[in-house]
Amino acid sequence: MKKLRSAFIIHLAVYLLCFVVWIPLAAADNHASGSAVSYYAQIVPILKRSCQGCHHPGDPNGDLIVTTYADLTHGGMAGEAILPGKPDESLLIKLISGDEPAMPQNQEPLSTEEVELFRRWILEGAQDDTPAEVDALGDGNYPTYTVPPVVSAIAYSPDGSTLAVSGFREVLLYDTTNFELKARLVGKAHRIQSLTYTVDGEILGVAGGSPGQFGEVQLWDTTTHTLIKAIRSSYDTIYGLSFSPDASRVAFGCSDKTVRVLSIADEKELVKFDNHGDWVFGTIFSTDGSHFVSAGRDTALKLVEVDTGSFVDDINSSNKGYGEINTIARHPTKDQVLSGGEDRIPRLYKIFREIQRDVGNTDFNLIQAYEAQSGSIEDYAFSADGSRFATGCASGETRIYNVVDGKRLATMQGDAVAVFAVSFHPDGKQLATGGFDGKIRVFDPASGKLLNAFMSVPIEPAGSEDVALVVTGMT
Numbered sequence: 224m225k226k227l228r229s230a231f232i233i234h235l236a237v238y239l240l241c242f243v244v245w246i247p248l249a250a251a252d253n254h255a256s257g258s259a260v261s262y263y264a265q266i267v268p269i270l271k272r273s274c275q276g277c278h279h280p281g282d283p284n285g286d287l288i289v290t291t292y293a294d295l296t297h298g299g300m301a302g303e304a305i306l307p308g309k310p311d312e313s314l315l316i317k318l319i320s321g322d323e324p325a326m327p328q329n330q331e332p333l334s335t336e337e338v339e340l341f342r343r344w345i346l347e348g349a350q351d352d353t354p355a356e357v358d359a360l361g362d363g364n365y366p367t368y369t370v371p372p373v374v375s376a377i378a379y380s381p382d383g384s385t386l387a388v389s390g391f392r393e394v395l396l397y398d399t400t401n402f403e404l405k406a407r408l409v410g411k412a413h414r415i416q417s418l419t420y421t422v423d424g425e426i427l428g429v430a431g432g433s434p435g436q437f438g439e440v441q442l443w444d445t446t447t448h449t450l451i452k453a454i455r456s457s458y459d460t461i462y463g464l465s466f467s468p469d470a471s472r473v474a475f476g477c478s479d480k481t482v483r484v485l486s487i488a489d490e491k492e493l494v495k496f497d498n499h500g501d502w503v504f505g506t507i508f509s510t511d512g513s514h515f516v517s518a519g520r521d522t523a524l525k526l527v528e529v530d531t532g533s534f535v536d537d538i539n540s541s542n543k544g545y546g547e548i549n550t551i552a553r554h555p556t557k558d559q560v561l562s563g564g565e566d567r568i569p570r571l572y573k574i575f576r577e578i579q580r581d582v583g584n585t586d587f588n589l590i591q592a593y594e595a596q597s598g599s600i601e602d603y604a605f606s607a608d609g610s611r612f613a614t615g616c617a618s619g620e621t622r623i624y625n626v627v628d629g630k631r632l633a634t635m636q637g638d639a640v641a642v643f644a645v646s647f648h649p650d651g652k653q654l655a656t657g658g659f660d661g662k663i664r665v666f667d668p669a670s671g672k673l674l675n676a677f678m679s680v681p682i683e684p685a686g687s688e689d690v691a692l693v694v695t696g697m698t
């Protein structure tokens with residue numbers, strides 16, 4: 224351990240030395256030749272070393288984020304920190320120069336050469352010269368896999384013809400008659416966390432993102448298999464996508480503890496609800512689309528009005544210690560929400576309360592608590608007619624229940640390790656599961672019999688040469 228650490232320190236020292244030596248040299252070089260200051264090669268390294276620690280998305284001091292060009296030029300609390308062409312009027316220059324520079328706060332000031340780089344870069348128009356991202360995937364180039372990825376989301380299309388399955392950077396579409404792969408939808412988001420079709424089946428909504436970089440909602444045309452639009456939101460993977468009943472809006476949960484509602488047509492953020500205490504994993508709209516319900520790690524099930532973005536009610540009793548909520552699902556036709564997670568008990572609630580809450584915080588909205596599952600609950604699916612629901616559990620088990628009398632109808636092994644996704648075929652005659660072992664299993668919900676099992680992605684033989692991108696397990 225000690226050895227490792229000293230090796231690391233030497234590396235770090237060499238690395239820092241490179242910066243110290245290289246930057247002034249580069250500055251001198253450029254000055255001599257008169258070439259423009261490069262944002263990508265010269266400004267970004269200084270921002271990363273001296274500014275990013277206090278100006279990143281997780282903790283943006285002064286509301287200023289410097290991790291992307293767009294954020295840096297957007298500015299902070301005081302407005303734009305950079306005025307292209309006018310270094311002396313730019314707040315950033317004022318704060319990093321002078322006798323006792325305010326920034327970087329409580330640290331060694333930047334060197335005269337570094338300040339000069341910022342000044343010249345702004346004078347020259349503060350351009351972004353970041354090279355375009357080279358992407359080997361898309362346009363017929365698909366990810367290749369030597370091991371199956373964890374399946375985090377699956378969904379049957381409303382017409383029952385297609386089963387959509389999450390992969391790495393892609394969604395795979397399977398024909399539900401022969402389970403052959405019929406299309407692959409490759410996007411930018413590395414992780415896919417949620418798949419949802421609009422009621423009419425015309426759009427497949429995909430939510431996910433690339434951890435620490437961006438969250439993304441992708442909307443795919445289900446006829447042409449083309450991307451209609453990709454909307455980025457927050458700085459991390461997003462969860463629990465839902466469409467409003469008229470498919471004009473989407474809601475999703477974020478790891479920054481917010482729930483966001485976007486208008487699809489103009490991509491405007493209509494609601495940014497920040498009344499949760501932890502990551503939000505699930506969202507659903509009420510049957511008329513006027514409200515949404517959100518839930519997550521903070522154990523709360525919250526009701527919010529969409530138009531005003533205001534909090535209306537805590538649906539569950541927050542003082543019961545039910546544990547983190549991993550998933551919620553709305554009854555297909557009623558204003559009822561099924562919630563589940565850490566404490567393994569599925570609970571069905573009325574979305575809108577009918578009785579005033581008492582001081583004892585009684586669980587008034589609760590319609591029914593069902594039998595405890597064999598592991599924490601990871602996903603739910605209602606049958607299209609709303610008579611049954613299925614659970615997917617961290618134990619690998621999947622069960623089917625009658626909604627009304629709570630009777631268990633079937634018990635199935637949905638995954639060797641853990642089930643993360645379940646979906647009912649609209650005709651009620653198939654139930655598909657996906658999870659940790661990367662296999663899709665299709666069951667007969669009536670008998671619990673396994674009808675089919677197949678790998679969620681095509682697996683390349685190990686050592687194959689023409690591998691564009693090899694995915695090794697969970698990313």
Ligand code: HEC
Pocket residue numbers: 270273274275276277278284285286287298299300301302304314315318319326327328329330333
């Ligand atoms: C140790 C933490 C820290 C570091 C490092 C740091 N800052 Fe700051 N910065 C702050 C804080 C805190 C504020 C908020 C204003 C204040 O309280 O002084 C701020 C505010 C700012 C603002 C004003 C934003 C606004 O609109 O109000 C700018 C511009 C800025 N910093 C630039 C930089 C630059 C450029 C660097 C790197 C060279 C840097 N900061 C490094 C902590 C830091």
